[in-house]
Amino acid sequence: MTDKSRVLIFDTTLRDGEQSPGATMTHEEKLEIAMLLDEMGVDIIEAGFPIASEGDFEAVSAIAKASKNSVIAGLSRANYKDIDRCWEAVKHAARPRIHTFIGTSPLHRGITNLDQEEMLTRIQDTVAHARNLCDNVQWSAMDAIRTERDYLCRVVECAIKAGATTINIPDTVGYTLPSESAEIIAMLMEKVPGADEIIFATHCHNDLGMATANALAAVSAGARQIECTINGLGERAGNTALEEVVMALKVRKDLMPYQTGIDTTKIMHLSRRVAQVSGFPVQFNKAIVGKNAFLHESGIHQDGVLKNVETFEIMKPADIGITETNIAMGKHSGRAALRSKLNDLGFELADNQLNDVFVRFKALADRKKEIYDDDLIALMTDSAANTDSDYLQVQWLRVTCGSDGQEAELQLLVNGVEKSARVPGDGPVDACFKAVKAIYPTDAHLKLYQVHAVTEGTDAQATVSVRLEEAGRIVTGSAADTDTILASVKAYVGALNRLRVRSQKTAPDADVKSVSYKL
Ligand code: KIV
Numbered sequence: 001m002t003d004k005s006r007v008l009i010f011d012t013t014l015r016d017g018e019q020s021p022g023a024t025m026t027h028e029e030k031l032e033i034a035m036l037l038d039e040m041g042v043d044i045i046e047a048g049f050p051i052a053s054e055g056d057f058e059a060v061s062a063i064a065k066a067s068k069n070s071v072i073a074g075l076s077r078a079n080y081k082d083i084d085r086c087w088e089a090v091k092h093a094a095r096p097r098i099h100t101f102i103g104t105s106p107l108h109r110g111i112t113n114l115d116q117e118e119m120l121t122r123i124q125d126t127v128a129h130a131r132n133l134c135d136n137v138q139w140s141a142m143d144a145i146r147t148e149r150d151y152l153c154r155v156v157e158c159a160i161k162a163g164a165t166t167i168n169i170p171d172t173v174g175y176t177l178p179s180e181s182a183e184i185i186a187m188l189m190e191k192v193p194g195a196d197e198i199i200f201a202t203h204c205h206n207d208l209g210m211a212t213a214n215a216l217a218a219v220s221a222g223a224r225q226i227e228c229t230i231n232g233l234g235e236r237a238g239n240t241a242l243e244e245v246v247m248a249l250k251v252r253k254d255l256m257p258y259q260t261g262i263d264t265t266k267i268m269h270l271s272r273r274v275a276q277v278s279g280f281p282v283q284f285n286k287a288i289v290g291k292n293a294f295l296h297e298s299g300i301h302q303d304g305v306l307k308n309v310e311t312f313e314i315m316k317p318a319d320i321g322i323t324e325t326n327i328a329m330g331k332h333s334g335r336a337a338l339r340s341k342l343n344d345l346g347f348e349l350a351d352n353q354l355n356d357v358f359v360r361f362k363a364l365a366d367r368k369k370e371i372y373d374d375d376l377i378a379l380m381t382d383s384a385a386n387t388d389s390d391y392l393q394v395q396w397l398r399v400t401c402g403s404d405g406q407e408a409e410l411q412l413l414v415n416g417v418e419k420s421a422r423v424p425g426d427g428p429v430d431a432c433f434k435a436v437k438a439i440y441p442t443d444a445h446l447k448l449y450q451v452h453a454v455t456e457g458t459d460a461q462a463t464v465s466v467r468l469e470e471a472g473r474i475v476t477g478s479a480a481d482t483d484t485i486l487a488s489v490k491a492y493v494g495a496l497n498r499l500r501v502r503s504q505k506t507a508p509d510a511d512v513k514s515v516s517y518k519l
Pocket residue numbers: 016101140141142143168170171172173203205
């Protein structure tokens with residue numbers, strides 16, 4: 001890369017983001033997100049961790065085959081088997097990349113049982129092996145920030161000599177501060193022979209809420225690849241949020257004169273899709289993509305914005321693709337109006353999808369007078385959550401509740417066969433979930449049950465998220481309805497469907513950071 005002001009965006013929503021407990025995505029969802037990232041101008045998409053499961057391998061291969069512009073990377077630990085499997089998956093891409101990593105800090109060397117010299121040999125062997133397969137090799141020093149500085153220089157030099165073209169310096173546990181993040185990159189660029197021939201990447205976790213600041217500080221010091229995820233999705237407190245670093249670089253060009261290749265108008269749609277398919281809603285006050293990010297509630301703010309929008313706004317909603325006017329639709333709105341509105345919201349639908357959504361829209365309009373943008377977004381979530389091909393489908397539900405006790409009567413279609421149950425419970429939701437279990441016995445544990453009102457008013461739709469865990473596998477289901485109890489049952493059934501698909505695919509999820517590193 002010759003243009004020193006160009007910062008590459010490496011998106012790892014489908015790998016580090018998906019590693020977040022409960023953020024499972026289906027094969028089709030991963031492919032859809034990857035295509036959106038590709039269209040948005042992401043330079044490198046980390047599509048998954050091919051050796052982790054058959055499903056991951058297939059997703060990475062499919063994304064590699066379908067990608068048009070982005071480099072497609074797969075993750076592999078520092079052993080030949082991982083690297084070979086990764087290559088098998090990414091080799092179909094027009095521009096493939098092998099990403100291999102090993103933990104270099106004293107704590108990680110303890111886990112892998114390699115002393116400093118043995119680890120150098122391992123890095124030399126594995127990076128050279130990867131480079132023999134692929135011209136584009138990224139090497140990461142996991143837990144780089146807590147690695148002794150002189151040893152960090154040695155491992156980076158070793159990886160460069162072995163053929164790595166990108167060197168990633170991760171803050172794996174989100175421990176660093178901006179000053180230190182910059183200082184480490186500057187030190188490596190100054191001290192390591194060959195540093196000027198490769199690209200340094202920054203990969204920050206958000207445990208102290210500083211992932212964005214740390215990534216930007218690394219760029220100021222010379223890093224030219226930022227690793228990030230949509231909505232900051234990722235393990236624990238997540239990763240650097242793509243939308244934050246990209247918009248910071250756009251808004252503060254005066255202090256940070258760097259460019260990315262991102263079409264920022266695609267940000268909002270991607271954010272919504274990732275929230276929907278991962279089951280991780282975006283917090284209302286999240287920077288850039290939160291529901292309140294452009295909302296001015298106080299009188300002084302509203303007055304100022306009306307007189308001159310720049311008084312309280314440093315960027316325009318349209319910059320991130322918010323074009324909707326939030327004019328309500330209703331039962332007289334037709335198919336064409338619905339299609340155009342959904343297009344504004346970033347959803348492009350084939351005719352058969354539109355027909356399906358239109359039926360749901362009409363059903364909602366019969367129950368709710370005014371349908372706002374958020375209602376439509378929730379409707380799209382719901383149609384994505386329950387399809388005719390699902391193993392379990394909700395047919396009907398009747399609930400009795402009140403001071404005389406609660407009971408649920410439910411009929412499900414189980415693999416095409418109608419089955420029903422009538423079960424008492426401690427509250428209507430408890431009765432419903434027990435009814436589901438009476439029809440479809442399961443050992444899955446309920447880890448999270450969350451209800452959000454989509455809009456205001458007593459006729460508002462509720463979106464419900466249900467997270468389940470079984471034998472180490474965690475999945476999330478979500479659904480929307482004006483009937484909160486029905487939405488709860490649909491979300492629960494959606495999560496059970498996901499769990500079923502997941503358990504058919506693999507043994508419990510491979511844990512990237514705990515599996516052994518044997519060559
Ligand atoms: O956080 C981390 O260190 C990682 C590596 C695998 C790059 O995700």
